[in-house]
Amino acid sequence: MSKTEDFLEENILMRSLATGEQTAFQMVYKDSFSVVTRSLQNMTAELFEAEDIFHSALLVLYEKAKEPNFTLTCKISTFLVAVSRKLWLKKLENDKRLQQKEIDYAQLHTHDRANELFDIKEINKKEIQLKKLYQALDELGSPCNGLIKAFYINGKSMKEIATLFNYTNADNAKSQKHKCLKRLKKIFLK
Numbered sequence: 423m424s425k426t427e428d429f430l431e432e433n434i435l436m437r438s439l440a441t442g443e444q445t446a447f448q449m450v451y452k453d454s455f456s457v458v459t460r461s462l463q464n465m466t467a468e469l470f471e472a473e474d475i476f477h478s479a480l481l482v483l484y485e486k487a488k489e490p491n492f493t494l495t496c497k498i499s500t501f502l503v504a505v506s507r508k509l510w511l512k513k514l515e516n517d518k519r520l521q522q523k524e525i526d527y528a529q530l531h532t533h534d535r536a537n538e539l540f541d542i543k544e545i546n547k548k549e550i551q552l553k554k555l556y557q558a559l560d561e562l563g564s565p566c567n568g569l570i571k572a573f574y575i576n577g578k579s580m581k582e583i584a585t586l587f588n589y590t591n592a593d594n595a596k597s598q599k600h601k602c603l604k605r606l607k608k609i610f611l612k
Contacts, residue, residue, distance in 0.1 A: 436494050440487040450480070454499040458506045465510055470597035472506075475513070479505040558610040566602035573599060 438446035455476060462472035479502045486492045486501075494501065559567050565587055572578040572586060580592035580599075589595040 432494055432498055435498060436487045439484055447480070450483070450498055450502075454502045457499050458502050461503050462506055462510050465507065466514075467510055468593070470593045470600075471510075471513075474597065475506050475509050476502070478509050482509075555610060558606055561609050562602065562606050565598075566605060569595070569599055569602055570606065 435446055435449060439450065458476045458479065459467075459469065459472040462475055463469065467475065482505050483498065483502060486494075496504075559570065562570070569583060569587060572583050573580075578586065580595045583599070584590070584592045584595040587595065587598075589598060
């Protein structure tokens, strides 16, 4: 098949994506999933992270397919790899910033902890924060509430959580925990 025929097929597939045809999504998924996830894993992503990024890239592709003026100038898999790499790099940068903020916070609070233990105002603040956290957990609902408590409060392993919550494996449980934590953070910070 010539490059022109390949290009024509890719654009026909894009039009099918724009109309939401399930078979088009299945074809793209089948043709691109392993290429994209392998590429991300080469950039230090865990498989569950690569899968999340791939799904986000699929959403970008779908949105682009719906744009009337968008013209695909490469293979769909190439487009997905490029978008996925950008999304992964953005995630790494955000994680790096968060980690730096945590380090900065820890450095600000390295003063004598003994005095803090007996500071009533600090104790009250922590109690309020703890109540707020439990309210956020309640608002989060199940299964996220149970999953987070199982891991952080009951100390269960990802393998145990996968069995307990009927996930296919520990990686899926870990991915779900990550999503639940994001939701909890949004609820807690609102």
